[in-house]
Amino acid sequence: MSNSSIQIPESPAVALAGHHHITIGVRNPQEDFDFHTKVLGLKCVKRTLFYDGATPVYHFYYGNDHGDESTLLTTFPLEHVGVEAVEGVGQCSNVTLSIPMHALDYWKNRIKEHGMDVTEKEYFGETHLEFRSPHGIRLAMVGVEDDGRMPRSGGPVPRELMIRGTHSAGVSTRDMDFMGNFMEVAWGSRKVGEDGNVVRYEMGDGGTGTYTDFFIEPSRPSGSWHVGQGAIHHHAFTVPTREAQDKIKFFIEGMGFTDCSEAKDRGYFDSIYVRTPSGALFEACCSHDPSFQCDEPYESLGTKLMMSPQVEQNIEETLAIIGKVEG
Numbered sequence: 001m002s003n004s005s006i007q008i009p010e011s012p013a014v015a016l017a018g019h020h021h022i023t024i025g026v027r028n029p030q031e032d033f034d035f036h037t038k039v040l041g042l043k044c045v046k047r048t049l050f051y052d053g054a055t056p057v058y059h060f061y062y063g064n065d066h067g068d069e070s071t072l073l074t075t076f077p078l079e080h081v082g083v084e085a086v087e088g089v090g091q092c093s094n095v096t097l098s099i100p101m102h103a104l105d106y107w108k109n110r111i112k113e114h115g116m117d118v119t120e121k122e123y124f125g126e127t128h129l130e131f132r133s134p135h136g137i138r139l140a141m142v143g144v145e146d147d148g149r150m151p152r153s154g155g156p157v158p159r160e161l162m163i164r165g166t167h168s169a170g171v172s173t174r175d176m177d178f179m180g181n182f183m184e185v186a187w188g189s190r191k192v193g194e195d196g197n198v199v200r201y202e203m204g205d206g207g208t209g210t211y212t213d214f215f216i217e218p219s220r221p222s223g224s225w226h227v228g229q230g231a232i233h234h235h236a237f238t239v240p241t242r243e244a245q246d247k248i249k250f251f252i253e254g255m256g257f258t259d260c261s262e263a264k265d266r267g268y269f270d271s272i273y274v275r276t277p278s279g280a281l282f283e284a285c286c287s288h289d290p291s292f293q294c295d296e297p298y299e300s301l302g303t304k305l306m307m308s309p310q311v312e313q314n315i316e317e318t319l320a321i322i323g324k325v326e327g
Contacts, residue, residue, distance in 0.1 A: 011185050011186065011188055011251060012188075012244060012247035012248050012250075012251050013185075013186055013187050013188030013189075013248050013251065013252075013284075014188040015188065015239050015240060015241075015244040015247075015248070016187065016188045016189075016203050016204065016237045016238065016239055016248070016284065017069075017203065017204035017205070017210070017237075017238045017239070017240065018069070018070050018203060018204045018205075018209045018210035018237065018238055019069070019070040019165070019166045019169060019209050019210065019235070019236070019237060019238065020069045020070065020072065020236040020237055020238040020269070020283070020285040020287070021061070021063075021069075021072035021073065021074050021236045021285070022072070022073050022074070022092075022095045022166060022169060022232060022234075022235055022236070023074045023075070023076070023232070023233045023234050023236065024073065024074070024075045024076070024135070024137055024231075024232050024233065025075070025076050025078055025085050025135075025227050025228045025229050025230060025231055025232075025233055026075045026076065026077050026078065026133075026135040026137070026229060026230075027077065027078065027079040027135050027229045027230070028077060028079045028323075029058050029060075029077035029079070029322065029323050029325050030323065030325050030326065030327075031134055031135075032060065032075050032077050032135065033060065033325050033327055034327070035133060035134055035135075036060070036062040036073065036075070037062065037155070037156075037327060038156055038327075039110070039111075039114050040062070040097075040157075040163060041152060041155040041156050041157030041162055041163065042062035042063060042064075042071075042073065042152060042155070042163065043062065043063060043064065043065060043067075043152045043155060043301075043302060044060060044061065044062055044302040044303075044327070045061050045062065045063050045065075045066070045067030045072075045292050045301050045302040046059075046060070046061040046067065046268065046292050046301070046302050046306065047059075047060050047061075047302060047303075047304070047305050047306065047325070048061075048267065048305065048306040048307065049305075049306075049307050049311065049318075049322075050076055051264070051266060051267070055081060055321070056311070056318045056321055056322050057076050057077065057078060057081065057322065058075075058076065058077045058322055058325070059074060059075070059076055060074060060075045060077070061073075061074045061268075061292070061302070062074070062075075063152070063165075064149070064150055064151055064152045064165070065150065065152055065153055065154075065298075066292070066293075066298070066301075067291065067292045067301070067302075068149065068150070068165075069238045069287060070149065070165045070166055070209040070238070071149060071163075071164070071165040071166070072165075072166075073095070073166075076227055076233070077322070077323075078227065078228065078229045079229065079323075080321055080322060080323065083226065083227070083228045083229065084228050084229050084230060085223070085224045085226065085227075085228030085229055085230045085231030085233075086222075086223050086224040086228075086231070087136070087223050087230065087231050088172065088220055088221045088222050088223030088224070089172045089173065089174055089217050089218075089220040089221065089222055089223060089279070090172065090173065090174070090222050090223055090225075090278060090279025090280070091171070091172060091223035091224070091225065091231060091232070091279055091280055091281075092169065092170070092171055092231075092232040092233065092234055092235050092280045092281065093138060093170045093171055093172035093215060093223075093232065094137075094138035094139065094140065094170035094215075094232070095137075095138075095139060095140075095166060095168070095169055095170060095232065096128060096139075096140040096141070096142050096166070096167040096168040096170065096211075096213075097139065097140065097141050097142070097163050097164075097165070097166060097167055098142060098144040098147050098149075098163065098164040098165055098166065098167040098208045098209065099141050099142070099143060099144070099161070099162070099163055099164065100143065100144070100145075100147070100160070100161065100164075101143035101144065101145055102143075102161075103141075103143070103160075103161040103162075104127060104129065104141070104143045106161050107129060107141045107161075108120070108129050108141075110157075111129065111131050111141075116131045116132065116133075116134075117131060117132075118130070118131045119131070121140075123195040123196065123198055124193055124195050124198075124200060126142045126143070126144075127142065127143050128140045128141070128142050129141040129142070135229065135230055136230040137230070137231070137232065138170070141163075142167050142168075144164070144167060144208045147164040147165070147208050147209075149164040149165045149209065150164075151163060151164055164208070165208075165209050166209055167208045167209065167211060168200070168208075168211035168212065168213045169211070169212050169213070169235040170212075170213045170214075170215060171212065171213070171214050171215065171235075171276075171278050171280040172215050172217050172220060172223065172278075172280075173214050173215070173216060173217070173278035173279070173280070174216070174217065174218045174220075174278075175216060175218060176199055176214060176216065177277075178277035179214065179276060179277045179278045180199075182257070182276055182277050182278075183201045183212070184201075185255065186251070186252045186255055186257060186274075187203070187237075187276075187282065188203050189201040189202060189203045189212065190202055190203070190206070192206070192211075197215060197216045197217065198213050198214065198215055198216075199213070199214045199216065200212070200213050200214075201213075201214075203237070212235070214278065222279075223279075225275075225279070225281065233281065234273065234280075234281040234282065234283050235280065235281075235282055235283065236271070236282075236283035236284075236285040237282065237283065237284060237285060238285055238286075238287070239284045239285065239286050240286070241286060242263070242270060242286050244286075245263060245270065245272055245284050245286045246263070248272070248284050249263070249272050249274075249284070252274055257274055257275075257276075257277075259274065259275040260272065260273070260274040260275075261273040261274070267288075267294075267295075267306075268287065268288055268291045268292055268294065269285050269286055269287045269288055269291060270285070270286045270288070271283050271284070271285050271286075272284045272285075
């Protein structure tokens with residue numbers, strides 16, 4: 001039989017639609033809460049605890065009014081744990097947030113007024129306002145026309161100027177020798193451009209909220225992989241069903257990428273994690289229905305610390321460790 005007659009199956013990863021959330025290690029929980037809700041103007045749609053490990057750690061979710069997929073930044077405040085991350089190559093490196101084109105000047109001024117330096121850069125024909133959060137995380141605002149995602153309403157930022165969601169998820173990598181094949185075959189993505197040392201892929205319908213940008217930095221020292229203060233831990237991408245999620249896992253492992261977790265129930269979604277050839281940790285994430293409103297109504301969404309009954313019995317002891325957050 002000739003090779004031309006062999007039928008190569010389509011990757012099930014074409015089901016991946018775009019970003020679900022970005023997860024970040026930060027320091028003080030109150031400072032983190034205030035930055036995301038009062039400076040960025042996002043809504044806290046869920047406050048809960050880290051599912052892994054014996055030490056209690058907050059897990060905050062920030063997004064639009066309902067916490068829709070691709071509007072979410074999530075954080076682990078780790079000041080009480082004392083574990084620092086090392087920023088470098090081989091890890092998720094930055095996140096760019098979509099704002100309306102007419103809001104660029106507003107956000108440039110707002111970021112500066114809150115004590116952060118802003119650097120304006122252009123790539124892929126986009127204007128990026130790059131800055132670092134109070135926790136040292138590399139963030140950027142980018143002006144996008146016709147982003148139809150609904151922004152948060154009723155926050156400190158006027159709705160017409162508000163963040164729409166994630167735009168691109170950034171990765172620092174030494175090269176693209178194996179990562180390109182992973183993105184195109186294992187991760188259902190398409191290469192759409194190069195600009196200097198940045199290579200961009202998109203998935204699903206494409207456009208804002210579906211981009212992954214790879215910054216090729218061969219001489220940069222290695223970054224850490226553990227959950228620590230001051231670095232992005234992983235990028236999560238949306239998959240519509242658990243069946244599709246299982247198929248992606250099976251397919252990826254068949255390609256030899258066996259550093260892939262079992263499905264983990266995170267309460268509001270199911271997660272499968274894979275260590276990519278770049279070193280960055282990616283997640284295929286399937287939302288529950290309902291998701292964030294499964295344990296509290298929309299009217300009080302994100303206002304109560306959600307935890308297991310065992311932890312709730314020792315709530316004062318837990319709060320003494322992780323600290324109380326006002327807001």
